[in-house]
Amino acid sequence: MPVALYDLVGSDTSRPFSPHCWKVRMALLHKGLAFESIPTTFTAIPAIENGASSIVPVIRDGDAVVSDSFAIAEYLERAYPDRPTLFGGEGGQASARFVEAYANGMLHPLIAACAVPDIHDMLGPADQAYCRQSREKRFGQRLEALRDGRAEAREALGARLGVVRDVLKRQPFLGGEAPLFADYIVFSALQWARVTTSFKILAVDDPVLAWFERCLDLHGGAGRSVSEAPDREAA
Amino acid sequence: MPVALYDLVGSDTSRPFSPHCWKVRMALLHKGLAFESIPTTFTAIPAIENGASSIVPVIRDGDAVVSDSFAIAEYLERAYPDRPTLFGGEGGQASARFVEAYANGMLHPLIAACAVPDIHDMLGPADQAYCRQSREKRFGQRLEALRDGRAEAREALGARLGVVRDVLKRQPFLGGEAPLFADYIVFSALQWARVTTSFKILAVDDPVLAWFERCLDLHGGAGRSVSEAPDREAA
Numbered sequence: 001m002p003v004a005l006y007d008l009v010g011s012d013t014s015r016p017f018s019p020h021c022w023k024v025r026m027a028l029l030h031k032g033l034a035f036e037s038i039p040t041t042f043t044a045i046p047a048i049e050n051g052a053s054s055i056v057p058v059i060r061d062g063d064a065v066v067s068d069s070f071a072i073a074e075y076l077e078r079a080y081p082d083r084p085t086l087f088g089g090e091g092g093q094a095s096a097r098f099v100e101a102y103a104n105g106m107l108h109p110l111i112a113a114c115a116v117p118d119i120h121d122m123l124g125p126a127d128q129a130y131c132r133q134s135r136e137k138r139f140g141q142r143l144e145a146l147r148d149g150r151a152e153a154r155e156a157l158g159a160r161l162g163v164v165r166d167v168l169k170r171q172p173f174l175g176g177e178a179p180l181f182a183d184y185i186v187f188s189a190l191q192w193a194r195v196t197t198s199f200k201i202l203a204v205d206d207p208v209l210a211w212f213e214r215c216l217d218l219h220g221g222a223g224r225s226v227s228e229a230p231d232r233e234a235a
Numbered sequence: 236m237p238v239a240l241y242d243l244v245g246s247d248t249s250r251p252f253s254p255h256c257w258k259v260r261m262a263l264l265h266k267g268l269a270f271e272s273i274p275t276t277f278t279a280i281p282a283i284e285n286g287a288s289s290i291v292p293v294i295r296d297g298d299a300v301v302s303d304s305f306a307i308a309e310y311l312e313r314a315y316p317d318r319p320t321l322f323g324g325e326g327g328q329a330s331a332r333f334v335e336a337y338a339n340g341m342l343h344p345l346i347a348a349c350a351v352p353d354i355h356d357m358l359g360p361a362d363q364a365y366c367r368q369s370r371e372k373r374f375g376q377r378l379e380a381l382r383d384g385r386a387e388a389r390e391a392l393g394a395r396l397g398v399v400r401d402v403l404k405r406q407p408f409l410g411g412e413a414p415l416f417a418d419y420i421v422f423s424a425l426q427w428a429r430v431t432t433s434f435k436i437l438a439v440d441d442p443v444l445a446w447f448e449r450c451l452d453l454h455g456g457a458g459r460s461v462s463e464a465p466d467r468e469a470a
Contacts, residue, residue: 091320091327094411098334101401166336178328 002034004060006048010122015040015226017119017195019071019108022223024057024157024189027073031083031218035059042127070100073181086181099174099182106160107189111201113153117143118197118229154201161208168207172214179218187215191223198231239295245357246275250461252354252430254343257423257458259292262308262416264454266318270294277362283354297384305335308416310331321416334409334417336348341395342424346436348388352378353464389436396443403442408451414453422450426458433466 005025008018016022016037028035036085040048045056052058053067066075075091077086087093112135120131120143132143139146164186167174172184190212191199203211216223240260243253249376251257251272261271275283280291286304287293294310312321321461322328338450347370355366355378367378374381399421402409409417425447427434451458 003332085326088326088329089324090324090411091323091415091417092330094406094415095325095327095330095334096410097402097405098337098398098409099330101398102333102337105397105401106395160341162340163333163336164338167332170332174329174333175326180326180329181324182330182333199329220341 001062002036003028003037005037006040006056006058007037007042008043008045008056009039009164010119010127012122013122015122015195017122017192017226019103019111019188019192021057022191023069023181023184024059024072025140025218026184026215027055027069027076027086028059029222030086030179030181030184031076031080033080033083035075039151041124042130053100060184071099074193088175088180092175092180096180096185098180098184102163103185103189107157110153110157111189111193114145114150114157114199115193115197115199117147118199118232121232122151122196149217151200154199156201158206159201159203161202161206164208164211165206168211173211179215183215187212187223194228195226198229236297237271237323238263240270240272241275241280241291241293242272243291244274244276245354245362246359247357248466250357250430252357252427252461253291254338254423254427255290256292257426258304258416258419259294259307260319261419261422261450261454261460262304262311262425263294264457265416265419266315267320268311268315276359276366291390305332323410323415327415327417329408331415331417331420333429334371334420335397337449338420338424342392342421345388345392345395346424346428348374348381350428350432351435351438352382353434353467357431385434388421389434392436393438393441396441397435399443399446400441403446405434414450418450422447426451429463431462431464433464 003029005021007016007021007025009016016039040056045227048058049060049065052065055067057069057072058065058067058073061079061110064075066072073086087096089124116135123131171177173179174186190201202212240256240263242251242256242260244251271276274289280289283293284295284300290302292304292307293300294307295303296314297365300311301307308321316400322331351370355363358366406412408414425436437447
């Protein structure tokens, strides 16, 4: 039976966008495991797997139900040791926590500042209400006001991505010669922006973009199976 | 024959202070290798090992001469595979580059902004001239002016250390249950400050400080073999 992946979507159920869910999708592909994506809206999360989790991603693999992207990656590594490794050993697993902390703490807030107004517009009515209330509380301002600060957020993001840029001078992937979960962590943060907003967060000549494109090509171009967000203003 | 470590010092040759040299010192201790520290001033670097390197650290191990802290760690891992691992596997080695890029790009400039005026004061006359010229060019201001911005640099540093703080919520070391080279990378950045300036860059209740103290205890308290920088203003 394929692994079930509860995957966050908006009103278009064919466009999963959560960075945390994308990490798990890429991890499942990396392990070569068959899986079925179950489109899940924000307000539907409490009902999945009899209330197993307040967050997505959640996977069900046989009798195992696991939530939290890193916990899922650890589960997959433990459960499928003969499949391609996600961490490249214990040191890689410990250090992937470092990459996760960097992505969550330094990238996500700035990407959210660029993308949240567009994410709001992708959602159905009940999820829109949830999104507006929770995100306006988090950012301390109206969603509409966030748009005015996008260029500044992008500039700060470009500086913080210097860490990734520096690593990519030496090796094609954060995992070394080939991608590991560390790559999927940062990839998924940028994929979140790609799928939700037409506001481009990376400069066309940024080496981080070249790496991101390499990641989009992985596993049969899985990252490209969801198209770039359309330009809403031009539409 | 013990490994020779060319180790950066100022006018007091018993106080090595370079973060890059500290990484190698900790790596040699981690591997349990006997080594001899050769105190080296900035202006003496071009003469070591017949001009082998324009930077320290440099090690000589038998016939091998290696410079650059990460290259040295890689050399030690390769040359002494039966000794305790510095990376915990290939994934850990690749990810240690990420931690290095974070430390070099996000921590070092702010620590330098806090410490460089005091580093200058530790040096002999020839090294002082080199330090003033190169660092004033890098920072675009007089060394004396840097002191005025120290509180601001410390505040920014505290925010950037959120990445480390976040990892330490889950595990006692960046390497997991035990330290790896990733720990020594960040440790050595903070040790650089500890040895060179009495300006405290970490709050007393910062979990990063508790981890730093754990690192100072490692390998027989090797990090404590050089005392904290004295308070020059109080002296």
